[in-house]
Amino acid sequence: MNQKQCHILIAGAGIGGLALALALSRIGVYVEVLEQSHTLGEGGAGLQLSPNAYGILKDWGLDDKYDLTLSANFPVAIQARDAATNDVLSELQLGARAVNLYGAHYATMHRADLHKLLLNAVRKQPKLNIHRNAKVERAQDTATGVKVSTERDDLTYEADALVGCDGLWSFMREHVVGTDAPIATGHVAWRALLPFSMVPNDFRQDCVHAWMAPHMHIVAYPVRRGEFLNIVVVTEDDQPADTPSRQSWSRDATGLSPLDVKNNCQTFALNKKVIELLKTVNIGNGGGWTRWTLFDRAPISSSLDMYNPQHPRFALLGDAAHPMRPYLAQGAAMALEDAQALALAVQENWGDLPKAFQTYANRRWQRVAKVQVQSRRNGEIYHMQGMMRMARNVALRLAGPKLMEMPWLYQGPRI
Numbered sequence: 001m002n003q004k005q006c007h008i009l010i011a012g013a014g015i016g017g018l019a020l021a022l023a024l025s026r027i028g029v030y031v032e033v034l035e036q037s038h039t040l041g042e043g044g045a046g047l048q049l050s051p052n053a054y055g056i057l058k059d060w061g062l063d064d065k066y067d068l069t070l071s072a073n074f075p076v077a078i079q080a081r082d083a084a085t086n087d088v089l090s091e092l093q094l095g096a097r098a099v100n101l102y103g104a105h106y107a108t109m110h111r112a113d114l115h116k117l118l119l120n121a122v123r124k125q126p127k128l129n130i131h132r133n134a135k136v137e138r139a140q141d142t143a144t145g146v147k148v149s150t151e152r153d154d155l156t157y158e159a160d161a162l163v164g165c166d167g168l169w170s171f172m173r174e175h176v177v178g179t180d181a182p183i184a185t186g187h188v189a190w191r192a193l194l195p196f197s198m199v200p201n202d203f204r205q206d207c208v209h210a211w212m213a214p215h216m217h218i219v220a221y222p223v224r225r226g227e228f229l230n231i232v233v234v235t236e237d238d239q240p241a242d243t244p245s246r247q248s249w250s251r252d253a254t255g256l257s258p259l260d261v262k263n264n265c266q267t268f269a270l271n272k273k274v275i276e277l278l279k280t281v282n283i284g285n286g287g288g289w290t291r292w293t294l295f296d297r298a299p300i301s302s303s304l305d306m307y308n309p310q311h312p313r314f315a316l317l318g319d320a321a322h323p324m325r326p327y328l329a330q331g332a333a334m335a336l337e338d339a340q341a342l343a344l345a346v347q348e349n350w351g352d353l354p355k356a357f358q359t360y361a362n363r364r365w366q367r368v369a370k371v372q373v374q375s376r377r378n379g380e381i382y383h384m385q386g387m388m389r390m391a392r393n394v395a396l397r398l399a400g401p402k403l404m405e406m407p408w409l410y411q412g413p414r415i
């Protein structure tokens with residue numbers, strides 16, 4: 001196989017699918033992306049992009065050529081606070097310090113801006129096509145490649161291989177790994193974008209704020225160069241966990257507020273300034289809340305969750321392979337790292353895609369599993385109560401920056 005003949009299909013044009021499309025086309029692969037939706041885009045909420053993720057976008061030239069620096073925000077610190085008192089327990093300096101330590105910014109962004117940035121870069125690639133209304137429904141191994149059918153009978157595609165970047169409810173995962181439904185975590189994320197002009201003065205710093213309380217936590221940071229404050233409130237509900245299904249994942253919560261949630265019949269004990277911030281979302285142009293039931297899967301335990309040699313021309317990437325709780329803010333970051341690693345493996349094993357996919361999965365699975373485990377653990381730490389909460393607060397006051405610094409994560413996978 002020469003450079004011109006390598007042809008890879010990607011299922012899904014989310015952040016992971018577009019990142020992979022860009023990474024592969026940059027090394028000369030002919031890429032076709034199949035996206036089920038009619039429109040290409042991302043929902044309205046924010047993302048933190050730690051230096052391991054931002055550095056990849058920078059490597060791909062998105063910082064100067066595609067306005068990454070214009071749409072991203074560069075917070076000066078992460079502040080960990082107790083939500084009952086609003087006291088800052090610890091602060092990790094970011095800004096120039098993060099750049100000096102890790103060679104890249106710690107940024108926050110509107111998801112739609114990151115998606116648009118990737119899409120603009122992808123559209124400039126010469127050997128790349130995106131097909132909308134192309135929901136992958138069947139995938140077959142053939143003697144030399146793959147054959148994929150979509151829900152429209154007239155649309156079938158053949159290529160050398162297919163990578164499933166089709167998210168949490170991945171169809172491709174069923175094909176590669178087998179049927180295993182995502183697990184409802186019992187946690188719910190309430191998300192809002194509050195116009196910055198409405199943000200109470202106390203919270204107008206360019207920071208990632210994280211408030212911890214028994215059974216809940218809140219994270220807030222500016223996006224779109226300070227136009228909005230992105231707020232995520234994660235609660236443990238008294239309600240029975242939603243039935244695991246695609247339909248129940250995200251829903252409009254107009255008129256509702258995380259302040260109405262009760263845990264063990266108690267409302268959350270929050271400082272009045274924090275309550276004021278959350279109440280502002282339900283006022284006038286505050287935008288209201290969207291409610292997401294959070295799902296994950298058990299941390300992956302081998303490369304088989306990303307590549308199965310029984311289907312040697314299929315691989316999985318991003319949430320399709322390793323969905324995680326958002327408490328380390330790494331789901332999209334891991335998808336970007338996957339994309340970079342998969343393209344490198346293809347380049348190193350040009351002409352042998354099964355070997356490339358195996359190399360990719362071998363290199364990635366342990367790091368991704370560690371991030372999945374640490375994300376779950378962070379959720380437990382944030383929601384601690386009683387003596388555990390007091391011990392956590394003391395530890396953060398005494399050794400906070402050391403505990404919050406994660407060089408193993410932020411310096412990237414070092415392949």
Ligand SMILES: Cc1cc2nc3c(=O)[nH]c(=O)nc-3n(C[C@H](O)[C@H](O)[C@H](O)COP(=O)(O)OP(=O)(O)OC[C@H]3O[C@@H](n4cnc5c(N)ncnc54)[C@H](O)[C@@H]3O)c2cc1C
Pocket residue numbers: 011012013014015016017034035036037046047048049134135136137165166167168169170171172189191232292317318319320326329330331332333334335
């Ligand atoms: C509350 C919350 C906060 C988060 N915060 C952060 C953060 O701060 N930082 C961070 O890095 N990550 C964060 N994440 C995680 C991040 O959002 C996800 O990990 C990331 O978006 C996954 O990208 P993906 O491309 O793998 O999947 P998705 O974004 O789900 O994209 C999948 C795409 O595939 C398409 N598709 C699905 N099925 C098919 C099919 N059969 N055929 C064709 N197309 C199909 C879908 O339409 C979609 O376009 C957060 C997640 C949540 C829930």
